[in-house]
Amino acid sequence: MQSAIVLGGGMVGVSSALHLKRRGWSVTLVDRKEPGLETSYGNAGIIQSEAVRPYPMPRDFATLARIAAGQTNDVRYRLASLHRHVEPLLRYWWNSAPKRHQQATAAWARLIAYATPEHEIFIQEAHADNLVRRAGYRLLHRDPAAFELAIATAEENRRDYGVQFRVLDGRELAKAEPLLRDDLPGAIHWLGPWTVSDPGGLVAAYARLFQRLGGTIVTGDASTLAETSSGWSVETSEGRIDAANVVIALGPWSPDLMLRFGYRIPLVRKRGYHMHYHGGRSLDLPLVDTANGYAMAPMSRGIRITTGAELTSPDAPATPVQLDAAEATARGLLDIGTRVEPEPWYGTRPCTADMLPVLGPAPRHRGLWMNFGHGHQGFTLGPATARLLAECMSGETPVVDLTPYRADRFGGH
Ligand SMILES: Cc1cc2nc3c(=O)[nH]c(=O)nc-3n(C[C@H](O)[C@H](O)[C@H](O)COP(=O)(O)OP(=O)(O)OC[C@H]3O[C@@H](n4cnc5c(N)ncnc54)[C@H](O)[C@@H]3O)c2cc1C
Structure with missing residues (x-):
């Protein structure tokens, strides 16, 4: 059985864990808190299918x-x-020029198209319609x-x-x-x-669905992530956990961890x-x-x-x-x-800095995958990008081509 550790229990991480689990993977979700208590808790709770332009x-x-x-x-x-913002802001300014923003919009809108349909599947399976x-x-x-x-x-x-x-x-x-x-x-x-009356509650409902399907949730610190001879390990409250793959879904905390492995994401x-x-x-x-x-x-x-x-x-x-x-x-x-x-x-x-999430394999590390950087619409896009990532990790052809979202677009690693 294929195995993965998913780091980060926000909307993006929980959705990633769910999509892998639904494909029969052995999945452990690791967060230092309960799922859905950070950015995915505090947002405006709008699943923004209208937000076709970043x-x-x-x-x-x-x-x-x-x-x-x-x-x-x-x-x-x-x-x-x-x-601390100068470099990413300069890049953001450059990418916001009309022509480049138009290109970003094309890539962004392809993801947004899957936002409500992908949430719908989880909402039904998680019995979360009341939210x-x-x-x-x-x-x-x-x-x-x-x-x-x-x-x-x-x-x-x-x-x-x-x-x-x-x-x-x-x-x-x-x-x-x-x-x-x-x-x-x-x-x-x-x-x-669609609007949600308790955004953190929706993430928690998806997390319970993940557990019902056989997924494991443990408390642990993502900064203990280490490469091993067979893949990746993380220290948790249950001891060390090993898997062949790891997904970085730490929202705003992701770039700090990626930097340790030589990836600089502005x-x-x-x-x-x-x-x-x-x-x-x-x-x-x-x-x-x-x-x-x-x-x-x-x-x-x-x-x-x-x-x-x-x-x-x-x-x-x-x-x-x-x-x-x-x-x-x-x-x-x-x-x-x-x-x-x-x-x-x-x-x-x-x-x-280019308004698109970072989605797909790390270019220089086997079994290291990324799903973060969803900006203003991570609550909207979690299930959609999670599906694409799980398709890619499972060797399927993702329904949306992942090229525009790959980490190597930032160069300079
Ligand atoms: C005010 C506001 C309003 C917003 N409104 C909307 C909206 O209406 N619609 C919308 O789509 N989006 C909205 N957003 C954006 C959206 O909330 C985010 O894009 C989304 O929540 C990001 O989800 P995530 O799973 O990537 O990150 P998070 O939800 O932050 O999850 C990251 C997880 O990583 C964990 N973590 C971090 N470091 C470690 C570590 N070292 N070890 C273990 N675990 C760790 C955290 O505990 C957290 O659970 C809004 C954001 C804000 C701030």
Whole structure:
């Protein structure tokens, strides 16, 4: 029987373990925590089938100047940490040029096409339907010119990728969300995405399915990974575990481990914060306030506000200024009630410098496989990229050609 250790119990790692298990592999999933307690816990919980274009870095001077001056709430940077971002940011800027972003979009959209169908299989098998709503989400627009532009892009996405949406004027929005302030210009309602009331709970449900199929989950530290004569080993609470293959699915922690084996993956670490609110009014569907760079999602713990990107170092203390600003703006839209947790949660979107995940075999190590770097949409794409990886590892032809996602595209190893 083929054997694998999967390092990382987020959406990507659990999905990778599941797909291998379903193919009859012997699989051990290793995490230092229970599955689904890090980035895959704290996100906005949207399975974004509409997100056919990865987020480019803004390249126009006016937007960059506003970010530099701290005038935007969707992107913020911590000056003391900026030197750690210079190289990946330069690469990100270069890859965000229109032609290169178009190429990235083509590769990205091929993955997005499998997002909801692959989740659906796991949702059914894991009996997790109670956590998922299939009614889309809304993107609020306050500025008429920006709204027009967003509608034009949505129409392109419908034409090129079949993305379904409805444009709501202020009256229709007020009818759809009666508790929201009723003088708003309008919104785009993306019809295809699914929303999850407990993102970490969905990962945990997939993890239980993995165990039901015979998979093993143990606590261990990925940094103990070592190459052996027959493959790979990791130290865990159950002792040393050996397998012929290992999958690196450590989300934002992956590049540090890969560096030990000589692979340098440039990652733009975009931190985001969240907080839950209860005792106020709620929304029917998640709402993204584009102009103010945050999302509000009705979840099992209350309304969850998630923030945009803070460029900071992984170990930097929390500076939830974006959350404070988002909360103040959200209170102007809806009575969200009071904070649930004493401190905001924060986590890091693992964004590669060319906006594509790292997926496939390590070029110079037998049995070493990668599945990380899903950026803003790892919760969406976990099951899809896991399927492709499992197909590749099992010697099948993946339904999507893996060439654009291979680690050797970064060169310089
Ligand atoms: C605020 C915010 C909102 C977001 N909203 C969305 C959204 O709506 N939709 C969407 O698709 N995506 C969203 N994302 C992105 C998404 O959450 C991530 O892309 C995704 O969760 C990454 O999953 P992962 O499995 O790669 O990483 P993770 O979920 O971080 O899993 C990595 C695992 O590795 C483990 N680990 C790390 N180091 C070690 C070690 N040394 N030893 C053992 N284990 C280790 C961790 O404990 C963790 O469980 C959002 C992200 C943020 C921050």
